[in-house]
Amino acid sequence: MIKLPYELLLGLRYTRAKRRNGFISFISLSSMIGIALGVTALITVLSIMNGFQEELRDRILGMTAHMTINERNDQLEDWQSLYNQLINQPHIEGAAPNIMEQGMLTIGNKVKGVAIRGVLPEFEGQVADIGNQMLFGSLNDLTPKKYKIILGSELAVSLGVTLGDKVTLIAPQGSVSPVGIVPRIKRFTVSGIFEAGMHEYDSGLAIIHIEDAKKVFKYGDSVGALQLKIDDLFKVGEVKNQLGQVVDKVLYMRDWRQQHSNFFKAIEMEKRMMFIVLTLIIMVAAFNIVSTMVMVVTDKQSDIAVLRTIGATPMSIQMVFIIQGLVIGTLGVILGLIGGLSLALNIDVIVPFIEQLLGFKFFPPDVYYISAVPSKLVWSDVWYIAGLSFVLTLLATLYPARKASKVNPAEALRYE
Structure with missing residues (x-):
């Protein structure tokens, strides 16, 4: 005992x-x-x-990538070769090019400032979940030179538009004319509406094809950045160091913690x-x-x-x-x-x-x-x-x- x-x-x-x-x-x-x-x-x-x-x-990372890579001028040339170089690296699950710019959408007397994202539909699914957030239409409806646009649900309501309506995109990159520099203007057809469940995206994001974005925002053959998706979002620091040893040129890398740090x-x-x-x-x-x-x-x-x-x-x-x-x-x-x-x-x-x-x-x-x-x-x-x-x-x-x-x-x- x-x-x-x-x-x-x-x-x-x-x-x-x-x-x-x-x-x-x-x-x-x-x-x-x-x-x-x-x-x-x-x-x-x-x-x-x-x-x-x-x-x-x-919800935030469902609409954006874990890491963004670009060059000094906030553009990226020859993204295909960089894609081929990085896609097989450890911890990288996907990559996709994009263009992020600011613009204004107008219809009638309604005007709305928005973020314009140019995407390549066949690649975008590797880094973001936009396809599963669609209420109407499909991301694959975006085709080059057709000038179609996908809007957030709150943005579509505030503009009073639905599928098939025409909206005018005003880009701040101006064109030189005899009367001075005027904004670039292009009409787009609404081909889809998404709802991400985040006010930032639903009320202020519009998506177009990356080729259309290149023409409207005068990117030439470049893209804005290459986005990466990591298998473990908390390993972005490790992946940064890893890519720094693999890539042979100077690149600027920003991860999700920096983009949404506040x-x-x-x-x-x-x-x-x-x-x-x-x-x-x-x-x-x-x-x-x-x-x-x-x-x-x-x-x-x-x-x-x-x-x-x-x-x-x-x-x-x-x-x-x-x-x-x-x-x-x-x-x-x-x-x-x-x-x-x-x-x-x-x-x-x-x-x-x-x-x-x-x-x-x-x-x-x-x-x-x-x-x-x-x-x-x-x-x-x-x-x-x-x-x-x-x-x-x-x-x-x-x-x-x-x-x-x-x-x-x-x-x-x-x-x-």
Whole structure:
């Protein structure tokens, strides 16, 4: 039979409620529930924010590539040879040329500033998911010299156009005429409408064939850049170094982190702020443990004095009360982990149930483009939260335990 240390046995015994210290036990219970709620909230909120971050990142990268390569003048000559050189490199899944320019679309008295993307339909599917975002028409409808255009859904609504309508593209690259420099103007036929679920693209992006873009924006035989898709989007730094050793000329490379750095930094900052705010819940519960343990030490002074007189050391007395506090904190952390994991892993079932119960949607799809609350459980977050909660609980027990170890047996037993 295993003989447990008496410090552990006493610490466990003191956590059980008795009639004469029921109030202390109630405070212990409230501290345990506070820690559990804090851990549950932290795990759930961080999982939801991780889910939103991944959802938004997927939507952004569904419409653009992981990496863009061009030359000094923001153009790229002889992209075919560079394509053949890079397509078989490790981690590169696809590549496609494109042209990105600014322009204005007009129809009647309606004018809209837009980003114009010239693409090669047979290559674009290697780096972007535009084909699967089409509401009407197809990316393959874009053919050279036919001057067809694909619009985002919100852009089409704001211009009041549909399939087959004519829109006028005004390019800032001007042509010289007897009256001066005038903008280049070309009429396009709307051949498709896409919806990416991102306001930036749906309201401000138009897609045309890359050959038509070359003529309108005066690119000659060049393209704007070569876009790359990586098998692991978090390896872009490694791929940059790898391509720098393979390519024999100076190229400028930008990855998705640089192109959307402010957006993802804002999300990461918000995630950190939420972590700090919700950690305060756990800290409040930990301070409750301090008050609980101080009252326990006061209530158990005679017991402490008896233990000291029969040979218990101050360190043993400290361990008794540290164990008592850790039991409260550990049970709270375990309950919080169970609650947090249950919510994070079943948020797709719980939220619809609450929406049906209350009769409204938290995220209307026509406003947020997201019909369900996304959740992604990151186990490193879980272990970090559990470890932080345990450390806060341990720190909360140190002062009361030290106070217990300094109880004077003669003073404590004087009136017993």
